[in-house]
Amino acid sequence: MDQNMKWLYKTKVNEIISNLEKNNMQGFYVNNKEELINKLDELVKDNSSVSVGGSVTLFETGVIDYLKNKEVKFYNRYEEGLSKEDIKEIYRKSFSVDYYFTSTQAITLDGELYNVDGRGNRVAAMLYGPDNVIVIAGINKIVDDFDSAIKRNRNISAPVNAKRLNRKTPCAKTGYCMECNSSDRICNEYTLIKRQFEKDRIKVIIVGEHLGY
Ligand code: SF4
Numbered sequence: 001m002d003q004n005m006k007w008l009y010k011t012k013v014n015e016i017i018s019n020l021e022k023n024n025m026q027g028f029y030v031n032n033k034e035e036l037i038n039k040l041d042e043l044v045k046d047n048s049s050v051s052v053g054g055s056v057t058l059f060e061t062g063v064i065d066y067l068k069n070k071e072v073k074f075y076n077r078y079e080e081g082l083s084k085e086d087i088k089e090i091y092r093k094s095f096s097v098d099y100y101f102t103s104t105q106a107i108t109l110d111g112e113l114y115n116v117d118g119r120g121n122r123v124a125a126m127l128y129g130p131d132n133v134i135v136i137a138g139i140n141k142i143v144d145d146f147d148s149a150i151k152r153n154r155n156i157s158a159p160v161n162a163k164r165l166n167r168k169t170p171c172a173k174t175g176y177c178m179e180c181n182s183s184d185r186i187c188n189e190y191t192l193i194k195r196q197f198e199k200d201r202i203k204v205i206i207v208g209e210h211l212g213y
Helices: 003-022 033-043 056-060 063-069 084-096 121-127 146-164
Strands: 026-030 049-052 073-075 099-102 106-108 113-117 132-138 189-193 202-207
Touching: 003 026, 003 202, 026 033, 033 063, 033 132, 033 202, 049 063, 049 084, 056 063, 056 132, 073 084, 084 121, 099 121, 106 146, 113 121, 113 146, 121 132, 121 189
Parallel strands: 026 202, 049 073, 049 099, 099 132, 132 202
Antiparallel strands: 106 113, 113 189
């Protein structure tokens, strides 16, 4: 990335980290995937239990492989051969893990996290349950404010995810939200995390790369 763009993003990241702190969340910046893994080594204790929310970012950063190889009890929803019932069980167990990993659809400059779920298991775990929630997001997830977060979901995250999941929704054809009533709709639970009751339960690691949707 161009040095001037780097400067711009870093300035925004500093503002976000400072505002996350005011909102009782901890923020970190790492330049790349390698630094991310080092940061996770610092944050995640061996022999703990972990689980993940649905996320392209966690695959792109190598976090899924990292967790598979770490000394932890990994309730892995992506494991091959799981039945629907197994996955449901993992979703429920995820509420009591030591560390829950996810990305986010948008981070505002005010240090808020905006997410829209199809089923709600991911946002539910972000809101309450796991002792620690580790949110990993590329710089492409940074938006100015709440309105921009909504737009980002309607114009980028949701249509691209609908396409990836091969959903028969209008956005998977048009590339933007048509506020559908489709049985394949992936947007059902809309959440904004403005603040945390438990200080530093949510840790947000912003990676200086474009990741996920
Ligand atoms: S509400 Fe429907 S059309 Fe809009 S983004 Fe979600 S799935 Fe796509």
